[in-house]
Amino acid sequence: MTLLETVNLKKYFGDTRAVDDVNLTIAEGEFISVVGPNGAGKTSLCNVISAHLTPDSGKIIFRGRDMTQSSVIERVQAGIARSFQLVNLFDDLTSFDNVALAIFSRDRKIRNMAALADRDREVVIEADTVLDQFGLASKRNEPARGLAQGERKLLDVALAYALRPKLLFLDEPTSGVSTREKDQIMDIIASVVRGEGITAAIIEHDMDVVFKYSSRIVVMHQGAILAQGTPDAIRNNDDVAMILLGSSGPDAFLRKE
């Protein structure tokens, strides 16, 4: 079943075509990667889909509903959640509070001002479970600003995940961390996403990560979709290799040791 469909989506900044007539479809259960060189429009696409930016034209249809004009909050409530490339956390709140907030918001309990947040057993247990899933249990009472960069990236994703969205859009969840940590982070994210059967779209630069986890790869270039397909199809696509790596051929995508 189609979860998300964008129809002729456009977002221009003056002459720059950040999102240029994009028709993207994401089916339920997919784990797609959106790749492309810098400036290809990946983050802009994510921003438009999550309502951080309003499109200039085109449509966004989510679960059959036209959500083009809906606000950030409406999209969150409909089931679209995203994480941020430049980590966006509640720095002075603990990791636990960060996650619990998402849960309170999701369960519409956040307007409650007459009960103590720490006393809501359901939320506490779920928040602790999420932290555990993301390997952050030991940092439960630590303010978010005190976490290491890798942990912050994971917490950023955990916040989006805790909303139990239908579609999880992750913007470069492994950027800014060491290569060793990248694998650890992606392993955690992938296991959580797969374990819960969440539809995920990940913007990534690391092609090894992309090939390892994606069911489908979408290659963007200059705001448009250049190619999309299974990892094998993309691996053998010379145009893609040229755009992404500057060279082509069967060994183009091998990680240079």
Added chain:
Amino acid sequence: MTMVMAVPAGTSIWRITIGSAIVLVILAILPQLVDPYQTVLLTYGLIMAIAALGFNLLLGYTGLLSFGHSAYFGAGAYLVAFIMRDFGAHSMELCIVGGMLGTLIIAAILGFVCVRHTRIFFGILTLALSQVLWSLAFKFFWVTGGTDGIRVPHANLTLLGGLVDFKGAGSFQRFIYAYYYYVLALFAVSTIILWVITHSPFGKALQAIRDNETRARFVGISVRRYRWIAFMISGTFTGLAGILWVPLNGLTTPDILYWPFSGEIVFMTVLGGFRSFTGPIVGAMAFNYLKTYAIASTEYWQLLLGVVLVILVMALPAGIVGTTARLAAKLGRSTK
């Protein structure tokens, strides 16, 4: 700067309750041990503590610095004056209910306008709007008494629905003691209510908005609406302080609507430490004594207070509570 835990995270409710109960008991016993003047001073301290607690819901928890909170304090005071003078009411409870309702409405209107902005523009907006109220109180002297203000004699007041009145011989002494306990009770109730609010899911949402407005939106929080609600609660509690202040002061004048008074509220909150729950309480009480003794000792008390504020901002931005908590933490670590 992290929200300072004057009480470390995870401290059980029991310990907080027992600690607060001890403080409350001490506050209850004090009037029996000190002279009436000190009791009056303490009452003013508790009143300003309510004002500062209300104010800090916006600053410490929601991240909005209002330079116009004198509007709500003054509105509360003037509403009491009007209720007593023009409606002939005597009941303090009536004044409180009427005053808080009026202040809530004013905070709702002004807040609706102000939360359209943040940071500097929010501050200037709160300032400009509070000056509107000041200018009205100042100019419409046939309603407000102008610079002479309106008198609110305690002799006309009754507490607890008429059970306690202040007529006859020795009434002033009786008023001082009765009113102290009345204010203390309201202070305790206000503190509890605000403590629950700041530790509720709603309170966490406010802190999220303070820390990262964008992410708050992406977690599904209506940022503007929550800021507005916080503004209304904040203004109403500061209004309650104004309501309680005027019978004690006996008089309300445009001075409490004038913008430097807003500055004082900010000052006392920062003095105690705006990054903790108890900071405003400590700051208000400390500022109250500081200002009283400064005025008593020198003609140039404003200079003194100004220097204190500058030193505070430059050297001790965490305020009394924040700095103490940090020192205690360091001490705790070094003795391990």
Added chain:
Amino acid sequence: MTIFVIQILNSFFYAAVLFLIAAGLSLIYGVMRIVNLAHGALYALGAYVSAWIVGSAIGHALEGNLGLAGVLLLLPLGAIAVAAVGALIEPTLLRPLYRRSEEYHLLVTFGLLMILEDVMKLLFGRTPLSAGAIMDRMGSIPVGRLMYPTYNLFVVAVGIAAAIGLWAFIYRTKFGVILRATSQDRRMAAALGINVSRVYVQAFAIGCFLAGLGGAVVVPAQAAVLGLGIEVLILAFVVVVIGGLGSLQGALVGALIVAFVRTAGIQFFPEIELAVLYLIAAAVLLVRPTGLFGRA
């Protein structure tokens, strides 16, 4: 009819003074992003110092030697004194706080306001100080059947000169370029070799000079009193909000608008003239927060 003309002249006089104060406030904000709550107190300081200098000169019968022109030239000394104070304040009180959030600027300048108010009380006492002698000496010119103080017209001239001078300074001099570069992008300016710290203290001193000059030119017409600084700050804010924080044009247009509205207000709706002004500021903040000419 004559009254009408007089009201217009009064408005221009008032606008000239407001322009000086607002231009200083706007300049400081434009370059350094600092909202200086003590700006009004600096205006008051300028008024006090100038009044005191002129008073002393007259008291020592210097005026005979200096003549009217000489005494007039003493007025800017007040402004220079205020600029010097500003040059002291910026490195000591403001520079350490640039890294911190802007709330701290408000707090420290509020403390500074309290200090300055009492310093003026300490230095100059509680009685109002004026330099009214200058105004008297300049006499008045006939407007219709009434007489209008010539001094007020002098102030308007000063205001116009200041506007032109500031414009030329900011847009036609090398230092003006440096100022504008630093205000637009401080890091870039530093990367280009501009000594940002020095630019900041200079900009602050100029802003203070303007405030002080406002006080200096107003004091022959209006005595310096305690609390003047607190009162005037709000009006300066209203001007700058309407005109746009950081804009010179905005300060000019805003000053004219506020001056005319106030003069008309006092004439036709005195009870709410202030309220109307504050509401206009609030409305502008709502609809167009950057003001008429400000940038975001």
